[in-house]
Amino acid sequence: MPVTLPDNLPAIEILKKENIFVMTQLRAKEQDIRPLKVLILNLMPIKIAAETDLVRLLSNTPLQIEVDFLKLSTHQSKNTPIEHMETFYKEFNDVRNSNYDGLIVTGAPVELMEFEEVTYWPEVSAVFDWARNHVTSTFYICWAAQAALYNAYGVPKHLMDEKTFGVFKHTINDRSFPLFRGFDDEFYAPHSRHTEIRREDVEKYADLEILAESDEAGIYIVVGRGGREFYVTGHSEYALYTLHNEYVRDLEKDLPISIPKHYYKHDDPSLKPISRWTGHGNLLFNNWINYFLYQETPFDLSQIKELANLTPTRE
Incomplete structure (x- = not known):
């Protein structure tokens, strides 16, 4: 089945060229089913690329x-047309x-700032708080993951000596967790960040569990409230x-940047990157949608507040 998108969104034509099935809102209205409703808070500077x-x-x-x-x-994008x-x-x-059944919050190019120094921190933290009672499950990415952990639990982020930049091997700590159904013992995922969260800070909270991590890149996935x-x-x-x-962007700006690890063939930037994470990425999102949205969300979205203090089942 397709994703239903606003009519004329640029991503529609891009994805159609990749033979990916998307549907305009006009056509979706003709189908007599209840679609899953997903909200995307897009904080990335290049909005259209992140959407796609x-x-x-x-x-x-x-x-x-x-x-x-x-x-x-409280924030106006400088890289996307008004x-x-x-x-x-x-x-x-x-x-x-x-x-909403699901919420996705992207990363943002503000990780070197303290959370409270970010101009839109009051509004974004209000969205985090709102999601706990209005969304069945939320998927926080990169800076948003650190920001949401800090907002809800006070988990700090730590500046690293060197940017974690490249595609890294990960292992799963709890193979019984539904998010990892179909996963191999080892899988790859890209990272691009200057800061990290640390095990000793996360383990202070019984409500949090570290699900996957990397010897090189550190903690990868933490779950809260059993999948909420x-x-x-x-x-x-x-x-x-x-x-x-x-x-290339950082090189052109004369910023200190190393070649992304485990990314280019023979670690040569003149050669094509190697796709190591596409299968993992698709399976990760599929499992999230299936086990933590579709199988957990109420048919009547007004009942989501009743789930706020419940832990999803793990069958």
Whole structure:
């Protein structure tokens, strides 16, 4: 089944060229089923690229998903046309009284700042708080994972001596957890960050469990409230050339940056990157959608608040 998107969203034509099935809202209205409703708070600077990456993964499921995009009223994107934001994005006040099956919050280029120093921190933390009673399960990515852990639990982030940048091997700590059904013993995922969360800080909270990690990249996935929140420090949604584009961008800005690890063939930036994480990324999102949205969410979204203090089943 396809992902239902706003009419004329640029991602529609991009994904159609990749033979990925997407559906406009007009056609979706003709189908007599209840789609899953997923809200995406897109904090990435290049909005259209992030939209396309996430929709590509959401579309690889037999379930129909209706996607809304959310922007912050206290922050204006400098890299995406205003017309695009006004046409396809809602503000928090537009959805504050609504409920969603899922919420995805992307990373943001503000990780070197303290959380409270980020200009939109009050609004984004309000979204985090709202999600706990209005969303069945939330998927926090990279900076958002660190920010949400800090907002809910006070887990700090720590500046690293060197940026974690590349594609890294990971292992699973709890193979019985439904998020990992179908996974191999080892899998790869991209990371691109200057900061980290540490085991000793996470383990202080019985409500949190470290599900997957890497010897090189550290903690990868933490789960909260049995599946109501997932904190993912890497970028399983990245397209093949995203790390390359970040690498070239930083070189052009004369920023200190190393060649992304385990990414290019023979570690040579002149050669094509090796796709090591695409299968993992698709399976990760599919499992999240199936086991923590579709099988847990109430048919009547107004009942989500009743799930707030419940732990999802693990069958």
